[in-house]
Amino acid sequence: MxxxxxxxxxxxxxxxxxxxxxxxxxxxxxxxxxxxxxxxxxxxxxxxxxxxxxxxxxxxxxxxxxxxxxxxxxxxxxxxxxxxxxxxxxxxxxxxxxxQPSNTKLLLQSALEQEERLEVVETDVKYLKNHMRINGPQEQRIGANARGKVMQCLGGIESAAYKEIGRKAFQQFWRDFKKYFEIPRYGELPKVRFEESLQFIQEWSPDTALRLEIKKLNGQQHLRLAE
Known part of the structure; x- marks a missing residue:
């Protein structure tokens, strides 16, 4: 003073x-x-x-x-x-x-409180942005891209691998997908990681054991067709 x-x-x-x-x-x-x-x-x-x-x-x-x-x-x-x-x-x-607090002190206090409120709002917005789930169309696109990728790896809908181990291949894909993104189901994917999920699908391939199994089944199919 x-x-x-x-x-x-x-x-x-x-x-x-x-x-x-x-x-x-x-x-x-x-x-x-x-x-x-x-x-x-x-x-x-x-x-x-x-x-x-x-x-x-x-x-x-x-x-x-x-x-x-x-x-x-x-x-x-x-x-x-x-x-x-x-x-x-x-x-x-x-x-x-x-x-008694001066007008300047009151203004500073008010500005500080306003800044704190804005920080809370920004934190909430950031949290929502980082945790908001993908919407319906995005979920459908992931599902469609995943089906297309797995089908491609199996050799198509007419392939022996698709008919014999199609279910196994899809299970492996979704297991890998959920493990990578650390989610219980793909519909829980955070919206901010949607583009990353499409990249994951594009880069995914079955593990070595499954690739060999696919190759073997499809090879046998070609042999039968050649007979």
Whole structure:
């Protein structure tokens, strides 16, 4: 907290006690002299200046709450009481204002809260984008591409391999697909990985054992046709 923002000027004190400013300055200096310690005196009275109506710079003091209390001890009777009441009210008002958040602080707080809300929304959007499932047409396209790829690997619908181990080949494909994408069924595929799934289908091939089995069955078919 800025100490000067929580003080009264000697000009204000002069007006409050109905005493000439130069005499208030003199009284303050006398008190500082009696305190004897300049550093301690600064916690009561802070030297300053002001510019008068003739644009002349003159000496003044800023009085802390302790300074007002000490200055008030030099005054007796009704005048002293009125000064005490007035400076107490003034300082209480300052303390109340300082305890309330400034407009700038409120704006900063509001901006921070808005930024936090936006971060939450962005996080939610990112989560939805990364976890949103493929739609119906995309699911159909994956299914169709997969059927075409497996059929191609088997040698076509008329091949012996398709007739004998077609089911086995499709099971292997979907097992590989779900394992690669870590999903229980292909309809659970995240939408963001749809293009990747089409690439997977294009690059897929049966394992070595299944390829040999397909080759053997289709080779036997060709032999039968040649007989």
């Amino acid at each position: 800025n100490l000067l923002s929580h003080t009264l000027t000697s000009l204000e004190v002069s007006e409050m006690v109905g005493r000439a400013h130069d005499k208030v300055i003199r009284d303050i200096r006398n008190i500082i002299t009696q305190i004897g310690d300049a550093k301690t005196g600064e916690s009561y009275f802070i030297e300053s200046t002001y510019t008068n109506s003739q644009n002349k710079e003159l000496p003044s003091f800023n009085l802390t709450k302790k300074g007002c209390e000490l200055f008030g001890t030099r005054m007796t009777g009704e005048k002293g009481t009125k000064f005490a009441v007035e400076y107490i009210e003034r300082f209480n008002k300052m303390e109340s204002q300082l305890s």
